[in-house]
Amino acid sequence: MNRETFALPPLRCELAQARDVLSALLHTIIFTRALGCLTPKDERCERLDVFYVTCGDSNVENKISEKIDALVQWALRTPHAHEADVFVSFYEHRKETRRGALGGVLSRREERSFFEQWRITVELFNGEECEEGERVRRAEALRDQVVGTQVHILSLVNEMKGHLPAVTTSEVVCFPFEISVPVAREDSPGSFGRDMLKRLASLSSTPPTMI
Numbered sequence: 001m002n003r004e005t006f007a008l009p010p011l012r013c014e015l016a017q018a019r020d021v022l023s024a025l026l027h028t029i030i031f032t033r034a035l036g037c038l039t040p041k042d043e044r045c046e047r048l049d050v051f052y053v054t055c056g057d058s059n060v061e062n063k064i065s066e067k068i069d070a071l072v073q074w075a076l077r078t079p080h081a082h083e084a085d086v087f088v089s090f091y092e093h094r095k096e097t098r099r100g101a102l103g104g105v106l107s108r109r110e111e112r113s114f115f116e117q118w119r120i121t122v123e124l125f126n127g128e129e130c131e132e133g134e135r136v137r138r139a140e141a142l143r144d145q146v147v148g149t150q151v152h153i154l155s156l157v158n159e160m161k162g163h164l165p166a167v168t169t170s171e172v173v174c175f176p177f178e179i180s181v182p183v184a185r186e187d188s189p190g191s192f193g194r195d196m197l198k199r200l201a202s203l204s205s206t207p208p209t210m211i
Contacts, residue, residue: 003114004163006156008149010083010121013142015075018124019068020045021146022086024052026064026179028150029088029118031055032157034173048143052150060173067179075124077184086120087180092165115163116175118153 013021024045031040031053039056054061071084091112167174 002163003117004160005117005119007119008121008152010123011142011145011149012123012125015072015124015126017047017142018072018075018122020048020050021122021142022068022071022120023064024050024146025120025149025153026086026088027052027054028153030060030064030173030177032153033090033175033177048139048146050143050146055173057173063179067181070183071181074182074184078182082125083121083123084182086122088118088120088177089114089180090116090175090177092175115165
């Protein structure tokens with residue numbers, strides 16, 4: 001199956017605004033692919049005054065929240081990495097059977113077959129000191145960009161349908177998905193000094209013998 005890929009226009013926002021931006025876009029994407037029996041719920045981003053609709057599934061809400069938390073932690077621990085790609089990938093489960101030379105079944109396994117992927121690129125920066133009027137203008141501009149991106153998502157969903165597999169479940173989120181974000185690592189910039197201090201602290205206080 002061919003994978004359809006959608007790259008959304010990049011957005012630039014303060015780290016404090018990242019949760020609003022990503023919540024609005026991720027929930028909009030997931031909602032468009034939740035074709036089961038929904039209990040839609042309207043939500044509002046407090047910082048940007050942007051509205052979006054969730055599919056009313058607590059598992060989805062928790063998954064999105066956890067991924068955004070992970071992205072924020074990554075940004076805090078890697079101050080020199082300002083740009084991040086967030087991917088939402090939809091897939092279906094396919095069973096594959098491996099047969100031997102004589103036709104007997106050797107093994108059966110279930111694999112993920114990805115059919116759609118969305119890429120959200122965000123450039124994160126720390127808030128700058130500026131006049132209140134300028135801060136309001138920036139927030140309004142970002143709000144308009146997020147709303148425009150939401151409209152763009154809906155237009156793509158309505159136009160591109162040929163790659164979707166058949167719906168075989170009545171669950172709210174009929175197509176399973178995964179969200180990928182950059183993850184903070186122990187060897188990220190700034191951790192080397194902390195690791196060195198830990199190693200030094202673990203050594204004996206007795207100085208080495210000089211020969």
